[in-house]
Amino acid sequence: MSTLTVGIAGPLTTIQDLGRPGFAALGVSGSGALDRGALTLGNRLVGNAERAAALEITVGPFSAVADRDVWIAVTGAWGRVAVGGHPIDPNHPTFVAAGTSIDIGPAASGLRYYLAVSGGIDVDPVLGSRSTDLLSGIGPTSVQGGDVLPIGQPHTAAIPALDVAPWSAPDAGAVTVPIRVGPRADWFTAASLERLFSGTWTLSSASNRVGARLDGTPLERSVTADAHGELPSEGMVAGALQVPPSGLPTVLLADHPTTGGYPVIAVVASGALDLFAQLRPGQHLTFRHARP
Template identity: 70%
Template sequence: MTTLRVLSAGPLSTVQDLGRPGFASVGVSRSGALDRAALALANRLVGNEQGAAGIEITVGGFSAVFDADVWIAVTGAWGPVTSAGRPIDVNHPVRLAAGELLEIGMAEAGLRYYLAVGGGIEVPAVLGSRSTDVLSGTGPAVLTDGVVLPLGSPHPESMRPVDISPWGRPDLGVVTVPLYVGPRADWFTAASIEALFTETWTLSPASNRVGARLDGTPLERSAVTIARGELPSEGMVAGGIQVPPSGSPTVLLADHPTTGGYPVIAVVASASLDRFAQLRPGQEIRFRHGR
């Protein structure tokens, strides 16, 4: 069996596929790649099924070697990537010889790289997925220096030449995301609802795979709901924007808890959540009304 040996795992690297839907009723979130489109692209470039397991690399500082010749692709964030010291292109398939050192440097745009290898990462599946859920601990462990990962067998004749990949550098400026008000918007003042769409929010450094915390003017609850006390716990979904008593909103991401007692003022549609995977701490976000 072909293997990948991680020499440096960087700040946070995990195995991710497209997640394990259908288990929220037993307290297990979907998890999976935060930037699903980037993982799917990387897999297509190396001839895998779009949902094959790859490696999500946060910030960079990752290096690895393979014990056989392999096709790889790196997508998502934008930064220096080298093979045996030679620069290689992101968003393109690259053939690596056995023993060549792959190094993924610190991201210059975006935040999360995705590494796909022909055949996929073949760690054991848990509840039908190879994704690491950092909140619940479900799935494979967070990658560490020296860990060896088994690879699957590439599909015969699966590689196709690719001249152009229609992906570029992730945005570094203000990112605008559509937002849908509800289901607990009535817990907040009219001024807070307006502030959601007029405020320029900043991604907090405390953000992670569980949620994107936003800094800005605190959102205030209405006097009526303050008198009610706390909301009983209810089901949560990725994209829900919870507002704790501090008033600082958090966009729930892939490893979110499946229940929560903070009111959800609005929801980011699933199709827009990939944008949050590539936001950098301190980057600005604006919301517009969804249609």
């Protein structure tokens, strides 16, 4: 079996594919890559199936060596990436000879890199997925320096004839996120609903793969909602904006719990969830109504 030996793993590196949907009734969240677009792009660039497992590298640095010739692509965050000491471009299929070092520096833009390797990271699947779920502990453990990871057999098809994918660096300024109001918007005052869209929110440093915590002016519950007390636990989905008693929303992400008792004021449009993978603590965001 071919392998990838990790030298430096950085603050957090996990194995991720497109997740394990369909098990919420068992208390298992979908998990998977936070930036699904970056994962699937990387896999296409190196000739893998889109849902092949890759490495999700938070911030960096990271280094590794494969024991066979491989093709790699680094997508998502932007920073210095080198093969054998020579810089390479992001979003670009690159040939790496066996024994040659792959080095990824700290991200200059965005937060999470995706390292796709031809053949994919071939750890054993759990419930149909190779993803690490940090909340439940399902799937492989976080990657550490010295780990030796199995690499699958590459497809026989040629690497796609694409010089570079037309993607830019993740936005370092304020971003606008489309959301749909509800299902518990009636638990909040009209002023709070207006503030949700008119205010500027800041990503908290307490954010992680479970949820993106937001700082700003707290949202207030309505008098009617306070009279009802707390909600019984109900099902949660990725993108739900839960509002705890502090009034500061948390956007649930891939490793979210499948149930929760805090009211959900709105839900992020599915296509916009990838934005939260690349937001950095302190970065600003605003919300707008999603198109029907």
